[in-house]
Amino acid sequence: MTGREAFLDRLRTRLAVPAPENLPHPLVPVEGVPAVAYNLDLDDPVAAFERAATAAGATVRRGGLADAGDIVAEVLATVGARTAVVAGDLDVDITLPAGVEALPFDSPVQCERADLGITGAAYGIAATGSLVLHAGAAGGRTASLLPPVHLAFLRTERLLRDAGELFRRLGERFPGGLPSQLVLVTGPSRSADIELEVTVGVHGPRQLWIGVLT
Amino acid sequence: MSTLRERARIAVANDELQVALERATDRFATQKVAGASTVANYEELREAARWVRAGVLARLPDVLGELADKLESRGVHVHWASDGADANAYILDVAQQCGAKVVVKSKSMASEEIHLNDTLGAAGIEAVETDLGEWIIQLARETPSHIILPAIHKTRKDIAAVLNQVAGGDLSDVPAELCAFARQQLRAKFMQAEVGISGVNFGVAETGSVVIITNEGNGRLVTSVPRTHIAVMGMERVLQTWEQFELMLALLPRAATGQQITTYVNALSGPRRPGEVDGPDEMHLVILDNGRSDILGTEFQEILHCIRCGACLNVCPVYRQIGGHGYGAVYSGPVGAVLTPLLSAAEEAGELQNASTLCGACWQACPVKIPLQDLLLGLRRKKAEEATSFSGERLAWQAWGTAWSKPGAYRATTGVAGAAAKVVPESWVPVRWREGRMAPRPRGTSFRHWMGGEGSGT
Numbered sequence: 001m002t003g004r005e006a007f008l009d010r011l012r013t014r015l016a017v018p019a020p021e022n023l024p025h026p027l028v029p030v031e032g033v034p035a036v037a038y039n040l041d042l043d044d045p046v047a048a049f050e051r052a053a054t055a056a057g058a059t060v061r062r063g064g065l066a067d068a069g070d071i072v073a074e075v076l077a078t079v080g081a082r083t084a085v086v087a088g089d090l091d092v093d094i095t096l097p098a099g100v101e102a103l104p105f106d107s108p109v110q111c112e113r114a115d116l117g118i119t120g121a122a123y124g125i126a127a128t129g130s131l132v133l134h135a136g137a138a139g140g141r142t143a144s145l146l147p148p149v150h151l152a153f154l155r156t157e158r159l160l161r162d163a164g165e166l167f168r169r170l171g172e173r174f175p176g177g178l179p180s181q182l183v184l185v186t187g188p189s190r191s192a193d194i195e196l197e198v199t200v201g202v203h204g205p206r207q208l209w210i211g212v213l214t
Numbered sequence: 215m216s217t218l219r220e221r222a223r224i225a226v227a228n229d230e231l232q233v234a235l236e237r238a239t240d241r242f243a244t245q246k247v248a249g250a251s252t253v254a255n256y257e258e259l260r261e262a263a264r265w266v267r268a269g270v271l272a273r274l275p276d277v278l279g280e281l282a283d284k285l286e287s288r289g290v291h292v293h294w295a296s297d298g299a300d301a302n303a304y305i306l307d308v309a310q311q312c313g314a315k316v317v318v319k320s321k322s323m324a325s326e327e328i329h330l331n332d333t334l335g336a337a338g339i340e341a342v343e344t345d346l347g348e349w350i351i352q353l354a355r356e357t358p359s360h361i362i363l364p365a366i367h368k369t370r371k372d373i374a375a376v377l378n379q380v381a382g383g384d385l386s387d388v389p390a391e392l393c394a395f396a397r398q399q400l401r402a403k404f405m406q407a408e409v410g411i412s413g414v415n416f417g418v419a420e421t422g423s424v425v426i427i428t429n430e431g432n433g434r435l436v437t438s439v440p441r442t443h444i445a446v447m448g449m450e451r452v453l454q455t456w457e458q459f460e461l462m463l464a465l466l467p468r469a470a471t472g473q474q475i476t477t478y479v480n481a482l483s484g485p486r487r488p489g490e491v492d493g494p495d496e497m498h499l500v501i502l503d504n505g506r507s508d509i510l511g512t513e514f515q516e517i518l519h520c521i522r523c524g525a526c527l528n529v530c531p532v533y534r535q536i537g538g539h540g541y542g543a544v545y546s547g548p549v550g551a552v553l554t555p556l557l558s559a560a561e562e563a564g565e566l567q568n569a570s571t572l573c574g575a576c577w578q579a580c581p582v583k584i585p586l587q588d589l590l591l592g593l594r595r596k597k598a599e600e601a602t603s604f605s606g607e608r609l610a611w612q613a614w615g616t617a618w619s620k621p622g623a624y625r626a627t628t629g630v631a632g633a634a635a636k637v638v639p640e641s642w643v644p645v646r647w648r649e650g651r652m653a654p655r656p657r658g659t660s661f662r663h664w665m666g667g668e669g670s671g672t
Contacts, residue, residue: 004282007294007503008275011449014507015274019515025577025585030265033457036464037254056477108439108492112405128475140491141438145431163463163475167456170421178421180288180487181437184479189431192471193347193363194389195234195370196241202346202393203400204431204478 035164038127045126045159046212052129056187057200058208068092068153071211072118076100079149079207081115087139090120092153092213105138111146117205119144121154123173124212127162130186131210136179144185150205152185156214216542218565225536231367235537238366242528245472246579252474253464263465264583266458267519271510277419277452278501284422288484291498298328301500305411305444306333308498312442314339314408318400320426320433321345322413323522324446324502326358326544327557330411341411342403344432346396350376359538359546361524362470367537400432410436410494414447415521416462417499420455423483424499427466427476434480443494445482449501450518462521469581470523505557513592517552519582526576526586532569541566548576548586555593567593628660 021027042048050060061071072094075081084096085105096102103110111117119139123132131152135141144150160166163184166173174182189204200206225231250256270277282292291308295301309317317339319325331352334341343352347364351357354376358364365373374387377395385395415427424445426433437443453459467473486493509518527533527547538546543554543566551566567590576586601608617623640653 003294003296004279004292007296007501008279010296010503010507011275011278011510014510015272017511018272019511020513022513022516022585022588024588027265027268028261030262033266033455033461034255034258034262036259036460039252039254052474105491109405112401130475130479135486135490135493138491140493141434142492145434145438164457164460167460167463170456178423178481178483180482180484180490180493182423182481182483183434184475186475186477188477189429190477191346191393191430193345193350193365194373194392196238196363197370197389199390199393202397202430202432203344203435 036162038162040127042126042161045161046156046214048126049124049129049154049159049212052127053187053210054129056129057190058129058187058210060210060212062212063214065092065213068094068211068213071153071209072151073097075116075149075151075209079116081149083114084116084118085111085114085143085147087117087119087137087143089138090118090153091155092120092211094118105140105143108142108146111142114143114147116149116151117143117145117147118151118153121152121158121210123166124154124159124210125161125163125166125184126159128184128186130163130184132166133183133185134179135181141181141183144183145204148201148205149207149209150185151209151211153211153213156212218540218542218569221540221542222536222569225540230369231537232535234367234369235534238360238363239528239534242471242524243579246469246525246528247472249468249472249474252468256468259461259465260581260583263461263581264519266453266461267521267582268516270453270458271450271515271518273454274450274452274510277454278417278449280419280454281417281422281452282499282501284419285424285484285499286422288422288487289497290422290484291496293498293500295500295502295504297504298502301328301446301502301504302330302333304500305330305446305498306337306339308442308444309334309339309409310337312408312496314442316403316407317341317409317411318344318403318407318432318436318440319348319410320412320428320436321348321364322411322446323358323361323544324413324448325411327448328446328502328504330446342400342407344400344403344436345428346393346430349396349400353377353379357539357544360527361522361545361547361549363524367539404435404439407440409442409444410438410440411444411446412436414445414451414499415466416459417447417452418454418456418459418481419452421483423481425459426480426482427463427478428480429471429473429477431478434478437480437482438493441494442496442498443482443485444498444500446500446502449503449506451521465581466521466523469525469579509556514552514556514589516584517549517556517586517589519584520549520553521582522549523581525579525581529575529579531571531573531575536569541569548590549584552586552589552593564597567597625660625662632660 191202
């Protein structure tokens with residue numbers, strides 16, 4: 001018998017007799033899985049996204065496609081970046097100014113060297129201010145993770161109301177199957193492990209900038 | 215090994231620990247209430263989550279089978295570990311095949327449970343904990359004292375002293391400076407490590423995915439940078455669908471820290487695919503039984519619904535006084551008081567079910583509504599039933615139960631008890647009972663007599 005069969009047979013044997021009912025607090029049957037009812041104003045998803053992302057510690061800039069370059073310039077100036085990796089499939093047109101070295105994104109080692117990672121975003125989630133990134137995009141797993149600053153461009157038509165709109169329709173959103181990694185990113189990396197004081201950037205980016213483009 | 219009583223005494227006498235515990239548990243309990251208020255149907259979601267978890271457990275062999283099939287179709291190696299030794303041997307073998315000298319880990323209670331780091335260390339492989347709190351306690355050679363805040367018992371001064379062992383004494387106790395130092399030290403380990411080991415918050419069978427939920431991002435680094443990723447999952451930590459996951463994702467961060475969502479929710483469905491630029495070339499999932507299957511089909515099965523948020527710790531009047539180390543086990547708080555005796559046959563674990571006031575605050579806080587106080591009471595009953603040796607205490611209780619089920623005997627004995635309590639000096643009461651309690655002093659007349667009812671002669 002293989003390890004798998006022996007393992008699962010043991011579970012089947014144990015489950016052959018159902019667990020006795022907890023009489024003081026019996027299970028209550030629930031039909032389906034209820035949707036999460038957020039106490040939030042989501043009528044204007046862009047405004048809701050900006051509020052939630054800002055509350056999570058991200059810096060949001062709104063604009064049209066033509067404003068992407070200005071947003072990049074502002075980030076570069078603010079953080080004093082000298083090197084950047086840019087995800088190859090970015091559907092906004094940006095040019096790095098002279099003096100900022102563009103690193104080819106071919107491995108985590110390049111991302112580790114970069115001061116700034118610039119990626120797109122597959123989706124945004126208005127209720128929580130989250131970005132949805134994945135390994136199938138040109139930013140891979142690490143362009144949004146290893147540099148100390150991450151700038152993501154999110155197109156407003158990619159904005160979903162809440163996490164349910166992603167998770168309940170994953171199949172149609174990724175018809176070729178899920179990429180090997182799918183990650184929701186909400187604000188910069190944070191830790192409260194020292195006396196509950198929130199510090200940012202303990203492992204991932206210290207700063208998250210989001211350009212929301214219409 | 216020390217007893218619960220000894221550990222509790224040490225914890226209660228530690229002023230710094232008491233301050234740290236109060237600060238953390240109060241803050242988290244308050245934030246949890248605020249977090250729950252951000253959804254309108256929180257109670258409905260808890261009830262549904264309980265039902266969902268029960269449904270998954272009832273179909274566990276099929277759900278695990280589907281998860282494994284889907285993962286294997288994406289090239290993931292799935293290992294079925296009946297116990298900790300089995301899991302450790304497999305993980306060590308994989309690490310050695312990779313020629314690993316350094317292994318980076320993100321937080322995994324399951325790997326704490328099986329003492330994986332000891333196995334790797336004995337084979338000369340350096341296993342580095344990368345969650346900031348876990349790294350601190352690893353350097354201090356301690357164990358986690360809270361499920362989501364492992365170093366909750368340490369002050370910033372303690373932590374600075376620990377990190378200065380590595381830094382050579384240059385660090386102040388400012389958290390931002392300590393974090394920056396940790397980033398620099400641990401980033402080097404990430405880039406160097408051949409293998410990353412993570413826990414799993416939820417497996418999702420529908421697509422063959424494992425999800426890791428973190429705030430720091432070390433869970434992403436562990437699963438993105440090293441060439442091999444090994445995930446370790448307790449066998450019950452699985453769901454059937456992403457719809458169910460949406461529900462759990464709404465509950466877990468709110469119950470744990472009051473956050474509406476954690477910074478990172480990382481779903482992994484295999485090693486790097488063709489066309490992807492980075493990610494591990496090899497991925498393994500270790501599914502761990504280690505005593506869990508013994509709980510299936512028993513009255514304690516619902517403890518396997520637990521999603522490890524730590525909410526029951528924060529509200530527990532016992533945990534709030536003695537902290538995680540008071541429990542002397544990997545899992546602490548109400549969930550630990552139930553789980554530890556069930557997972558471990560050790561005599562020591564047999565007293566943990568008494569580390570509870572049965573107030574039910576844990577049940578109220580639990581996002582999947584586990585009736586923890588019922589389970590604790592059940593464990594106490596089981597323990598009493600298993601006591602086979604002659605017990606004077608048991609005989610006394612039986613006699614008392616028989617007597618007080620008859621009105622005449624009840625009336626007669628309350629009079630005697632009242633009179634006896636007046637003449638018996640308090641020093642006759644056993645010392646252990648008197649510790650922290652005051653013996654009741656009778657008023658002289660019984661309540662029935664005072665009310666002028668039956669037995670008062672009117």
